[in-house]
Amino acid sequence: MKATLTGIITEALHSVAADGLLQESDITVPFIELTRDRKFGDYATNVAMVLASHINGNPRQFAQALADRILETDNGENIDKVEIAGPGFINITMSGDYWVKAVRRVLTEGSRYADSNTGQGKRVQVEFVSANPTGPLHVGHGRGAAMGDALANVLEAAGFDVQREYYINDAGNQIENLGQSVYARYLELFGNQVDFPEGGYQGDYIKEIADDLKATLGDRHLHKSHDSVVQEISEYASHRILADIKEDLEQFGVRFDRWFSEKSLFDGNEVKQALEEMESRGHIYREDDAVWFRSTRMDDDKDRVVIKADGSLTYFASDVAYHRNKFNRGFERVINIWGADHHGYVDRMKAAVVALGKQKEDLQILLVQFVNLLRHGKPVAMSTRAGEFVTLREVREEVGRDAARFIFLTRKADSKLDFDLDLAKERSNDNPVFYVQYAHARICSIIRNAEQTGISLPEPEDADLAMLVLPEEKELIRHLAALPDVVDGAALALEPHRLTNYLRDISTTLHNYYYHHRVLTDDADLTTARLALVTAVRIAVRKALTLLGVTAPERM
RNA sequence: GCCCUCGUAGCUCAGUCGGAUAGAGCACAGGAUUCCUAAUCCUGGGGCCGCAGGUUCGAAUCCUGCCGGGGGCACCA
Numbered sequence: 001m002k003a004t005l006t007g008i009i010t011e012a013l014h015s016v017a018a019d020g021l022l023q024e025s026d027i028t029v030p031f032i033e034l035t036r037d038r039k040f041g042d043y044a045t046n047v048a049m050v051l052a053s054h055i056n057g058n059p060r061q062f063a064q065a066l067a068d069r070i071l072e073t074d075n076g077e078n079i080d081k082v083e084i085a086g087p088g089f090i091n092i093t094m095s096g097d098y099w100v101k102a103v104r105r106v107l108t109e110g111s112r113y114a115d116s117n118t119g120q121g122k123r124v125q126v127e128f129v130s131a132n133p134t135g136p137l138h139v140g141h142g143r144g145a146a147m148g149d150a151l152a153n154v155l156e157a158a159g160f161d162v163q164r165e166y167y168i169n170d171a172g173n174q175i176e177n178l179g180q181s182v183y184a185r186y187l188e189l190f191g192n193q194v195d196f197p198e199g200g201y202q203g204d205y206i207k208e209i210a211d212d213l214k215a216t217l218g219d220r221h222l223h224k225s226h227d228s229v230v231q232e233i234s235e236y237a238s239h240r241i242l243a244d245i246k247e248d249l250e251q252f253g254v255r256f257d258r259w260f261s262e263k264s265l266f267d268g269n270e271v272k273q274a275l276e277e278m279e280s281r282g283h284i285y286r287e288d289d290a291v292w293f294r295s296t297r298m299d300d301d302k303d304r305v306v307i308k309a310d311g312s313l314t315y316f317a318s319d320v321a322y323h324r325n326k327f328n329r330g331f332e333r334v335i336n337i338w339g340a341d342h343h344g345y346v347d348r349m350k351a352a353v354v355a356l357g358k359q360k361e362d363l364q365i366l367l368v369q370f371v372n373l374l375r376h377g378k379p380v381a382m383s384t385r386a387g388e389f390v391t392l393r394e395v396r397e398e399v400g401r402d403a404a405r406f407i408f409l410t411r412k413a414d415s416k417l418d419f420d421l422d423l424a425k426e427r428s429n430d431n432p433v434f435y436v437q438y439a440h441a442r443i444c445s446i447i448r449n450a451e452q453t454g455i456s457l458p459e460p461e462d463a464d465l466a467m468l469v470l471p472e473e474k475e476l477i478r479h480l481a482a483l484p485d486v487v488d489g490a491a492l493a494l495e496p497h498r499l500t501n502y503l504r505d506i507s508t509t510l511h512n513y514y515y516h517h518r519v520l521t522d523d524a525d526l527t528t529a530r531l532a533l534v535t536a537v538r539i540a541v542r543k544a545l546t547l548l549g550v551t552a553p554e555r556m
Numbered sequence: 557g558c559c560c561u562c563g564u565a566g567c568u569c570a571g572u573c574g575g576a577u578a579g580a581g582c583a584c585a586g587g588a589u590u591c592c593u594a595a596u597c598c599u600g601g602g603g604c605c606g607c608a609g610g611u612u613c614g615a616a617u618c619c620u621g622c623c624g625g626g627g628g629c630a631c632c633a
Contacts, residue, residue, distance in 0.1 A: 031572090031573055033572070033575095034572095035576095036571095036576095036579080037576085037577085040576075044575090044576085046573095046574090046575060049575075049613075049614080050573085050574095050575095052613070053613095058613095059613080085576070086575080086576045087575080087576080087613065087614070088575095088613090089575075089576065132633075134633095169633075172632095172633055173632080173633060174632095174633050175633095177633085199632095288631080289631090290631050291631095292631095301558075301559065301629075302629085304631095305630085305631045306631095307631085308631040309631060310631080312631090314630095314631070314632085314633095315632075315633055340561090340626085340627060340628090341627070341628080342628090343559095343560065343561080343627055343628045343629095344559085344560085344627085344628035344629055345628085346560080346628095347559085347560090367560090367561085367627090369561090369562095369626085369627090370626090370627090410568095410569085411568090411569070411570095412570090414561065414562075415561095415562070415569080416562085416626075418568065418569095420568095423582095426595090427595050428595060430581085430582070430595095431595080432581080434595055435581095435595075435596090437595090438593085438595050438596080441593080441595090442592085442593065442595095442596085445592070445593060446592050446593095447592095448592090449592050450592080485572085486572095489572060493572080497570090498570090498572085501570060501571095501580085504580075504581080505580085508580090508597095511596055511597065512596090512597065512598085514592080514593095514596075514597085515588090515589095515594095515596060515597040515598085516597080516598090518591075518592065519592060520591095520592050555593085556593080556595070
């Protein structure tokens with residue numbers, strides 16, 4: 001809806017420029033915001049002040065001239081009133097007709113409401129979770145999963161062509177380490193005394209895998225050579241863990257378009273090709289028997305080794321190959337969601353992307369901060385090393401998928417998150433998930449009651465929406481009209497948490513309205529209008545919840 | 557030591573491209589239900605936006621320095 005206003009103001013600016021008050025070339029897209037205080041009207045723009053340095057005379061005078069043109073341009077169609085305030089704000093009050101159209105649009109567009117073409121079909125890849133298949137997903141991965149999935153949804157709604165990908169680190173030493181760990185536990189099951197590998201995986205799940213190995217294969221592995229056994233067990237264990245990860249993510253409502261294997265990069269010789277490309281572009285040198293990437297040229301702290309002195313490749317080398325592969329697949333933008341512990345990796349990865357001929361901005365890296373789990377108000381101790389951690393599965397089974405996803409998305413990625421397990425389970429207004437879902441269920445309940453008494457949901461054009469004159473109704477409509485901007489903003493800023501804030505706000509407004517006014521009244525026309533309004537609110541709430549990957553229950 | 561990041565109400569946090577009197581939830585205090593779900597609503601107190609400079613008509617927001625929390629600094633994965 002704001003687009004209408006943007007168009008009007010832009011046209012008015014050109015008109016003012018034609019009068020000689022402004023250079024045509026100084027015109028930019030005007031910034032318009034929904035006012036936070038109704039006494040400033042519905043929308044406000046600061047263009048007059050922004051352009052202050054380009055005009056003769058003071059901003060207020062310029063604002064007045066522009067205000068006149070705005071009214072002229074609109075010709076009474078959408079705008080009621082334009083006022084100049086403060087240092088040169090232009091406050092605009094929209095007409096009742098404008099708001100009627102806003103509601104009607106929600107009803108007409110339904111689940112497509114708030115979708116936009118901002119992304120213009122640009123191909124974007126979102127890579128997230130990508131946990132090593134060496135252990136179960138923990139809570140931190142859950143936050144990354146919720147974040148990546150919601151972000152992908154939001155980008156899709158904003159008109160981007162999105163692909164969701166999980167990168168499987170199935171080629172490194174950690175897989176071997178996993179195999180060694182399982183092998184050690186396996187030997188123990190046959191009474192053999194073994195030294196558990198240093199830095200091996202400690203969790204109970206390792207013993208479970210060893211148990212299963214014994215159950216299915218008996219002592220077969222006891223008699224093979226150490227190396228071949230470890231390789232076999234590594235593969236078995238990592239496949240099994242990956243299957244569990246996939247199962248977890250599915251239960252969590254997160255799906256991927258592609259599971260990309262690191263090993264495939266080696267099999268396809270792509271790591272070597274990537275390094276050759278970097279070399280041909282002049283970013284590689286040799287020193288101390290190792291091969292280096294001159295990443296300092298691209299703002300990194302220090303140069304990075306890609307081939308070690310012993311001839312083996314670094315983990316970073318395959319990451320370079322992976323990112324080269326991504327861009328070769330035609331993605332214009334690549335977004336990685338990493339745990340905050342990968343912080344130190346950002347600069348070198350961006351350097352690599354630049355070295356491969358892309359722009360620094362083509363790769364965006366979102367660092368997701370740690371989750372601080374609380375039980376009875378106290379932090380739950382976690383240590384991945386010692387195998388003491390709360391898994392995503394445990395949290396999901398305890399608090400439910402909706403609560404977990406919603407809470408993970410209440411904060412922006414780079415701030416730490418307190419996750420109160422007790423609160424997440426609570427069925428009270430303290431629990432934001434229930435609060436929002438209840439708003440949706442409440443509307444559904446009203447609609448059910450209406451249908452039971454023979455009132456059917458109105459068609460958008462049948463309701464006389466001009467009857468919605470209460471301040472609370474106007475507030476609801478303003479929230480409805482804001483959703484497209486919230487979705488676009490969340491997509492462009494990569495901040496899905498804006499939607500959780502939005503949901504809380506519109507839910508508060510709905511609960512307030514519900515408490516003070518009845519939807520189903522004795523006045524048939526008024527009832528129809530109010531039913532149309534709450535139906536529109538239901539559409540908006542459901543849309544926002546869906547983008548976050550949270551269900552919108554019809555009854556609770 | 558160097559780099560990144562955060563610092564906003566007692567607590568947890570929003571704050572859109574730099575705008576008008578900085579917002580919300582929790583907690584605390586008080587109140588609301590003959591009627592569509594009380595999993596709800598209303599009212600209230602609460603602030604040196606870490607500190608100091610700078611840029612600007614205007615700074616929580618941008619720049620510099622300092623203080624404090626967190627993270628990162630491998631020929632580890």
